[in-house]
Amino acid sequence: MSKKVRVRFAPSPTGPLNVGGLRTALYDYLFAKKHGGDFVLRIEDTDRAREVEGTEQYIIDALAWAGISPDEGPGIGGEYGPYKQSERLDIYSGYTQQLIELDKAYYAFDTSEELDAVRAKAEADGGSFKYNHAIRGEMNTSIGMSADELKTKLDGGASYTVRLKIEAGSTISFDDTVREHVTFSTDEMDDKIIMKGDGMPTYHLANIVDDYLMKITHVIRGEEWLSSTPHHVFMYDALGWEKPIFSHLPLILKPVGKGKLSKRDSAQFGFPVFPLDWANAQGEIEFDGFREAGYMPEAIINFLSFLGWNPGTEQEIFSLPELVEAFSLDKIGKSGARFDIDKAKWFNQQYLIASANEDLAKVAKGFFADASYDPTDAELVTICGLFKERITNLKDLPAAAQFLYEMPADIDEKTIRKRYKAENKAHVETMVDNILALDTFEASAIESTIKGYIGEHELNFGQILPVFRIALSGTLKGPDIFEIIAMLGKDVTKTRMAEGLVRFDAILAAKLAQQ
Ligand code: GLU
Numbered sequence: 457m458s459k460k461v462r463v464r465f466a467p468s469p470t471g472p473l474n475v476g477g478l479r480t481a482l483y484d485y486l487f488a489k490k491h492g493g494d495f496v497l498r499i500e501d502t503d504r505a506r507e508v509e510g511t512e513q514y515i516i517d518a519l520a521w522a523g524i525s526p527d528e529g530p531g532i533g534g535e536y537g538p539y540k541q542s543e544r545l546d547i548y549s550g551y552t553q554q555l556i557e558l559d560k561a562y563y564a565f566d567t568s569e570e571l572d573a574v575r576a577k578a579e580a581d582g583g584s585f586k587y588n589h590a591i592r593g594e595m596n597t598s599i600g601m602s603a604d605e606l607k608t609k610l611d612g613g614a615s616y617t618v619r620l621k622i623e624a625g626s627t628i629s630f631d632d633t634v635r636e637h638v639t640f641s642t643d644e645m646d647d648k649i650i651m652k653g654d655g656m657p658t659y660h661l662a663n664i665v666d667d668y669l670m671k672i673t674h675v676i677r678g679e680e681w682l683s684s685t686p687h688h689v690f691m692y693d694a695l696g697w698e699k700p701i702f703s704h705l706p707l708i709l710k711p712v713g714k715g716k717l718s719k720r721d722s723a724q725f726g727f728p729v730f731p732l733d734w735a736n737a738q739g740e741i742e743f744d745g746f747r748e749a750g751y752m753p754e755a756i757i758n759f760l761s762f763l764g765w766n767p768g769t770e771q772e773i774f775s776l777p778e779l780v781e782a783f784s785l786d787k788i789g790k791s792g793a794r795f796d797i798d799k800a801k802w803f804n805q806q807y808l809i810a811s812a813n814e815d816l817a818k819v820a821k822g823f824f825a826d827a828s829y830d831p832t833d834a835e836l837v838t839i840c841g842l843f844k845e846r847i848t849n850l851k852d853l854p855a856a857a858q859f860l861y862e863m864p865a866d867i868d869e870k871t872i873r874k875r876y877k878a879e880n881k882a883h884v885e886t887m888v889d890n891i892l893a894l895d896t897f898e899a900s901a902i903e904s905t906i907k908g909y910i911g912e913h914e915l916n917f918g919q920i921l922p923v924f925r926i927a928l929s930g931t932l933k934g935p936d937i938f939e940i941i942a943m944l945g946k947d948v949t950k951t952r953m954a955e956g957l958v959r960f961d962a963i964l965a966a967k968l969a970q971q
Contacts, residue, residue, distance in 0.1 A: 461493025463674045465519075465526070466663065468500045469511040472734040472743060473518050474719060475795070476678060476708050479760045483705060484676050485524040486761070486783035496670060497529030499540040502662050509737070512540075518731040522753050523776055536670040541662045548657035551665050551695070552618050552650060556598075560694040561650060563598035563616045565609065570596060588646045589624040618651035620660075620687060628686040633703040633785040640686040648687050664688050668697050676703040676785070703785050706764045707792040717795045719743060727797040731756065746800075750823065750851025752811075755804040763793040773806055801848040808844045816840040820850050827854035829861050838943060842935040856934075860943060863952055864930035867959070871932060873967050875922045876960045883915060884923055888953045892946050903938040927956025 465481040467473060473481075488495040497519070499512055512530070519525065528534025538544055555561035564587075574595070578585035585591075592599065598606050599621075610616075622645045629639040650661035657665070667675065682704045692699045708717045711725050722729045722743055732745035746756050758774055766789070767774070767782045774782060808816065817836035824831060831839060839857050840850075847856055858864070887909050891902050910920055925937050928944060941949050 459673055461488055461491035462672050463488040464496040464498050464672050466498045466500050467515050470506040471508050472511055472514045472730055475729050478731050479763055480678055481519060481524055482760055486780055487676060489780040490783050494527045497526035499530055501540055501542045502656050521731060521747055522757055548662055548665055555694060558694055560621055561618050562621050564619050565596045565614050565616045586646050615653045617649045617653055619647040619649050622647055628689050630689045634788050635704055645686060660687055664691050667700055672700050675700045679704045679707050706789055708763055709792040709794045711795055713794045750849040751804050752807045755807040759800045759803045764788055805848040813837045813841040820853050823851050824854050829854055842939050859929040867930040868926050869963055871922050872926055872960050872963050875919050876964060877919055880919055892950055897942055897946055899938040899942040902941050927953050
């Protein structure tokens with residue numbers, strides 16, 4: 457029987473999770489679910505100095521918003537917990553000891569002053585300092601020490617780190633589903649620290665120990681971890697453990713296509729690169745989130761799914777269950793994926809159009825409250841229906857629908873100069889009277905009244921409808937004019953049409969005076 461697929465997402469709480477991290481979590485989730493496996497969340501918090509308060513909760517909230525829920529993790533539980541490395545500290549030292557006994561790791565007693573001195577020397581010689589096979593003989597290590605000597609030193613309370621002992625002259629190879637067969641020369645590898653002076657394991661050790669103990673079968677993570685993988689493979693081999701299958705995901709690139717997407721791009725390009733708003737310790741919003749910017753989680757998930765993967769077909773719209781169905785590691789590309797915000801907007805619009813107006817209205821309510829408009833729930837449903845094809849983001853709805861609440865001060869005078877004719881004024885006034893006389897002030901009745909009148913009097917649609925539009929909303933853009941009239945209601949329609957005609961007459965008079 458083949459092993460149950462288990463994939464983990466293992467973020468460090470050193471800052472809010474960005475879209476790159478969310479994409480990794482998504483691919484982890486998709487692969488696990490595709491194979492009926494488990495998706496595990498593990499918080500890698502052994503680097504206490506770099507920990508940023510609130511980021512663990514942020515990670516949990518971001519995954520929940522995106523709808524990718526872990527089967528196991530902090531606060532969820534599971535057979536292989538605890539799922540926070542800081543709660544597993546007693547586990548790691550045994551493996552450090554094992555690696556030392558196997559002669560695959562050693563104690564390094566160098567003080568920070570000694571390290572600074574060798575680093576300074578290396579830099580003065582024009583190189584850069586690397587703690588590795590070439591230098592370790594000159595350093596203050598346990599290599600060559602007798603057991604007694606070592607014991608005395610340790611009993612004396614000497615501070616130390618534990619480093620991997622990577623010998624030169626060989627290679628470490630592994631298979632990666634994206635990068636294929638990868639080989640590193642051990643000549644190039646450093647003696648990475650696996651246990652720090654305070655007894656805390658580093659990422660490298662805790663990561664492989666937990667992957668092993670949690671029975672992780674697939675490690676799917678960002679490309680930036682590729683260069684650490686030979687060290688991990690070195691430890692797997694030393695401990696005689698079976699390696700997981702590795703997949704290193706391509707970088708997410710800036711919108712301009714060059715360079716890795718960074719959190720600073722958010723400010724520069726004016727779009728979020730985080731799923732949720734992130735507030736700093738003072739409570740100020742430091743980074744904008746897709747959620748608060750009005751994006752729908754389904755759209756962002758769909759957008760992210762295509763940053764590095766594609767289904768190999770023309771289909772672009774995928775729900776999460778459809779992504780699970782379609783996902784496969786062999787369709788992940790090697791080259792970096794450009795973060796194209798226009799594509800995110802396009803996805804968002806597709807999901808807006810496909811959503812029920814009632815559902816959109818619930819979300820839109822908050823945005824209207826922010827804009828100090830207060831439509832009723834029923835009005836909101838109508839507004840969502842009228843505008844959803846004209847916006848890419850619900851957040852833009854209050855602005856797009858603003859004319860429903862107040863007549864814009866600036867109107868499209870140019871069109872009025874071109875289209876408004878003095879001889880049509882009385883006709884427009886009669887049409888207004890006719891629609892105001894309707895019992896049911898609904899779009900269809902309004903439409904047939906106005907169109908009927910235009911037809912009967914052989915008027916020009918292009919000279920009449922723009923007059924209505926601009927008198928009522930200030931612009932030619934916007935949803936169906938008859939829907940707009942119905943939405944505004946009789947009173948507002950009456951006032952705006954009357955005020956509009958006065959204004960248009962003045963525009964006409966000014967135009968004639970110029971001729
Ligand atoms: N803790 C690492 C991070 O912060 C995890 C890398 C991995 O998935 O192995 O991303």
